[in-house]
Amino acid sequence: MTIRRLEQQIQFIIEIDKLKQIVRQTYLTDASRRENSVEHSWHLALMAMVLSEHANDPDIDVSRVIRMVLVHDIVEIDAGDTFLYDDKHSESKIDREIAAADRLFSLLPTDQAEIFRQLWDEFEARETKEAKFAFALDHFQPMLHNVITKGKSWQKHGVKKSQVIEKSRPMQEGAESLWEYISDLLDYSVEEGYLYE
Amino acid sequence: MTIRRLEQQIQFIIEIDKLKQIVRQTYLTDASRRENSVEHSWHLALMAMVLSEHANDPDIDVSRVIRMVLVHDIVEIDAGDTFLYDDKHSESKIDREIAAADRLFSLLPTDQAEIFRQLWDEFEARETKEAKFAFALDHFQPMLHNVITKGKSWQKHGVKKSQVIEKSRPMQEGAESLWEYISDLLDYSVEEGYLYE
Numbered sequence: 001m002t003i004r005r006l007e008q009q010i011q012f013i014i015e016i017d018k019l020k021q022i023v024r025q026t027y028l029t030d031a032s033r034r035e036n037s038v039e040h041s042w043h044l045a046l047m048a049m050v051l052s053e054h055a056n057d058p059d060i061d062v063s064r065v066i067r068m069v070l071v072h073d074i075v076e077i078d079a080g081d082t083f084l085y086d087d088k089h090s091e092s093k094i095d096r097e098i099a100a101a102d103r104l105f106s107l108l109p110t111d112q113a114e115i116f117r118q119l120w121d122e123f124e125a126r127e128t129k130e131a132k133f134a135f136a137l138d139h140f141q142p143m144l145h146n147v148i149t150k151g152k153s154w155q156k157h158g159v160k161k162s163q164v165i166e167k168s169r170p171m172q173e174g175a176e177s178l179w180e181y182i183s184d185l186l187d188y189s190v191e192e193g194y195l196y197e
Numbered sequence: 198m199t200i201r202r203l204e205q206q207i208q209f210i211i212e213i214d215k216l217k218q219i220v221r222q223t224y225l226t227d228a229s230r231r232e233n234s235v236e237h238s239w240h241l242a243l244m245a246m247v248l249s250e251h252a253n254d255p256d257i258d259v260s261r262v263i264r265m266v267l268v269h270d271i272v273e274i275d276a277g278d279t280f281l282y283d284d285k286h287s288e289s290k291i292d293r294e295i296a297a298a299d300r301l302f303s304l305l306p307t308d309q310a311e312i313f314r315q316l317w318d319e320f321e322a323r324e325t326k327e328a329k330f331a332f333a334l335d336h337f338q339p340m341l342h343n344v345i346t347k348g349k350s351w352q353k354h355g356v357k358k359s360q361v362i363e364k365s366r367p368m369q370e371g372a373e374s375l376w377e378y379i380s381d382l383l384d385y386s387v388e389e390g391y392l393y394e
Contacts, residue, residue: 145214
């Protein structure tokens, strides 16, 4: 163990503090303010702990899902949060995020930079059962917050049910039952006027 | 799987959103505002991932440390955050937090309520190597933020180096090298006038 190694690790730990300042479009459940990407990530990690039995594959590695969701938004420190329904910005999203991953994870010692990059790449590729379940949680959480806040973010941005379904239906690949649960809440949200038909 | 079970899990997930509103005495590293307990918990989980090689016991179960730190502050939803150097409030802290744990974790299905309670009890008891390391991270993070913000929270509350050492020295039981690292920064902080001698 060299001091240099610990110094690199501490620099990374200080740098990621900036993720607390990246504000998302999703509101807290009491609608008092928008949440930031750290709050979102913590919430997903807790959801992974509580909801893993609803993953399509019961043999899922929950600890890996937890790590993946804790890390998945760190690139937003450089790339910013891209709103799911902002198609214009979504085009450049992946390039911005790859550049961010290159810079941010390389603050770590090489072996750890690789581990973090693999977690992020796995999340983005959405091929493993863990990444598919992480994707499901990443979409389930803001939808749940929208239903609870009477569609506050949906209303603000004029989001339609067909858009929500198009973006979030791949949740089925990770957690069919959570998709069914939230689909019912989308129907309810249209009935209540929280979400445009 | 019953709908009732999923409903209970969702109620817990919604309830813990309130932890995003519990503000701590620690400032973000840019000193712009105080952080909340969710931000602190996420930061500790990332520190567990990055710094686990500095635990006294190399055979530590990192995934358990991550879960422990993600869960350790949930009781603050009811009990509030108790400032480490507030001895008056610290006396009643444990009673308030036990009542909170009783209420909050019991929102979950019984089997999961037990798992969460065990994680919290383990953290509080500080007997296992994982709990000792989690304690070390829980103390290391706010000290690091204080050094970076030129002692912003220490200054505000007139905290002395002897108090910091008294409260945080048990870090040694979990991570001797992190305690040494931060001890040097405490000396530096006194020299710079960030922390009272």
